[in-house]
Amino acid sequence: MxxxxxxxxxxxxxxxxxxxxxxxxxxxxxxxxxxxxxxxxxxxxxxxxxxxxxxxxxxxxxxxxxxxxxxxxxxxxxxxxxxxxxxxxxxxxxxxxxxxxxxxxxxxxxxxxxxxxxxxxxxxxxxxxxxxxxxxxxxxxxxxxxxxxxxxxSGPLFEYMPDKVKSVPKTAADLLAWVKANPKRFTYARPVNSGPGWTFLMGMPYILGDKDPKDPMNGWDKTWSYLKELGTGIDYYPAGTGATMKELGEGTRDMIVTTCGWDINPRALGIVPKEANVFALDGTRWIPxxxxxxxxxxxxxxxxxxxxxxxxxxxxxxxxxxxxxxxxxxxxxxxxxxxxxxxxxxxxxxLQEYGRPSYDELITKLPTETPLTPERLVAAFRRWDQEIGSAVK
The missing domain is CATH 3.40.190.10 (Periplasmic binding protein-like II)
Incomplete structure (x- = not known):
């Protein structure tokens, strides 16, 4: 990240x-x-x-x-x-x-x-x-x-404001439906420069049941299609994670992609309200x-x-x-x-005040996957920039 x-x-x-x-x-x-x-x-x-x-x-x-x-x-x-x-x-x-x-x-x-x-x-x-x-x-x-x-x-996890998101998505289909029904209220940062962004990118093939989660060029047909469709409800992708946290804290976003650390630390620093909550989608595996x-x-x-x-x-x-x-x-x-x-x-x-006991349970419960090899990760970043990031200005 x-x-x-x-x-x-x-x-x-x-x-x-x-x-x-x-x-x-x-x-x-x-x-x-x-x-x-x-x-x-x-x-x-x-x-x-x-x-x-x-x-x-x-x-x-x-x-x-x-x-x-x-x-x-x-x-x-x-x-x-x-x-x-x-x-x-x-x-x-x-x-x-x-x-x-x-x-x-x-x-x-x-x-x-x-x-x-x-x-x-x-x-x-x-x-x-x-x-x-x-x-x-x-x-x-x-x-x-x-x-x-x-x-x-790490993640992928999703952070949201409970007073704005009344029906918390449980599946990838739920998330897509929420984003399309609430345009411009969700975003994530460019993966090459964002820990939450790259864990989200590598985590979705497992959540969506793609053919080969380790091969972004030949095994991610469902993921690339999903990210393009998700992009129809996103107005822009910030250059770094910090901007997404700032927007969530200011109320210009209701939901963003996050990770364990990006959830805890901005709340501890007062960037994001303490009451912000998190969820993981069905099928999530940790991308450390x-x-x-x-x-x-x-x-x-x-x-x-x-x-x-x-x-x-x-x-x-x-x-x-x-x-x-x-x-x-x-x-x-x-x-x-x-x-x-x-x-x-x-x-x-x-950590006593801002940590989440649920993390220790999730760390034990959810499987952990090895991230993409460096050459495949670079290829995934490049393809995201060309096909996803470039489609939203």
Whole structure:
């Protein structure tokens, strides 16, 4: 899911050498003689979950990190920008925090260092570290190139205002009928730049009983037809999820697509009224979301050594507990054994007030599916842009 931050919408290590594989020739990436600046770009809203821990790493390792710089960008813009830097041999981005969109493009274009293959000895063993669902995402989606740092069962879910939606849809047919009967009162964000958008896109083939939910080009006949028909009641698709939340909060929408985190966090921040409710359609399966840390090719070896230790630090239970945050990516932790009791007091208080006990039941009850492979996800995004998004201006 690559989505913009809610905040953006509104206002030590041993001195041992670390092996680094570059193409067919392995080199030794030595720790820097002097501390380095790390330039980190976030295209997934991930800093809301991880910035505290990243800054803690820098404070605890002054001999490795002299300075941190953080920047943010929309997910679709990142791959082209990074490719241009690599072609010019002037890479100034050291670490990318990304969801599925930019990471999938990066895998297809060969933008990332294959850290799990070239640097396995410098990272914890995935099977000893991740819980079952995050390990599934790491193996099937992160592959060798992304290091999973947070996890959510995600969606697709639907959020609505109870005073406006008197008859809550139960099936896909019900949803379509409601949208057509209430034009311009429902929308969802462009999937390539939205966690709820991409879980909705990948979840509908299961809900509709399509021929092959894993093949968006040849197996989604029902889904593409349904999305086109749904679009007749939609006036526009916002560029990011934040806009849909803002419109729901302002009353210009009565129903939108959401996920666990996008339901909890905007209500906690006051963007969406607390009384907003959620539902899942019959046949729903979780399409989980995971955000990853990726190192672009072209980053100097001495920085790679520092980044590998940062990645390992971020997978420690103490740092993972911080990712409960204010429900932003509920639950958040990707590693085993991290409970809400370990989270900061503020996180526990927010989830006590704005969390939904029904989520724990749904997480256990609903099946979980592996998202599309990166190349098929990119194809699905492209087809949605061409056939669905372009039809509504």
């Amino acid at each position: 690559s989505h913009l931050t809610r905040r953006g919408v509104l206002g030590g290590l041993s001195g041992a050498a670390i092996l680094y594989g570059a193409g067919a020739r392995a080199q030794t990436a030595k720790l820097p003689a002097n501390p380095v600046t790390l330039n980190i770009i976030d295209v997934a809203g991930n800093l809301q979950l991880t910035q505290v821990a990243i800054e803690r790493f820098a404070r605890e390792n002054p001999k490795l990190v002299s300075r941190l710089t953080f920047s943010r960008a929309p997910s679709p813009e990142l791959p082209g920008k990074l490719k241009a830097q690599q072609d010019a041999n002037k890479v100034d981005i050291d670490l990318v925090l990304t969801g599925p969109g930019a990471m999938s493009d990066g895998i297809q274009q060969g933008l990332w260092v294959d850290v799990w293959k070239s640097h396995a000895a410098s990272l914890p063993k995935p099977e000893d570290t991740y819980h079952e669902q995050a390990l599934m995402m790491q193996r099937n989606f992160g592959q060798d190139q992304g290091v999973a740092v947070v996890y959510s069962p 979301d995971t955000q990853f840390m990726c190192i672009p090719k072209g980053v100097p070896d001495e920085k790679i050594a520092v980044l590998l230790s940062l990645m390992s630090f971020m997978l420690k239970p103490e740092q993972q507990a911080v990712t409960y945050d204010k429900g932003y990516f509920y639950p958040g932790p990707a590693v085993k054994g991290v409970t809400l009791a370990m989270a900061p007091e503020e996180s526990r208080a927010v």
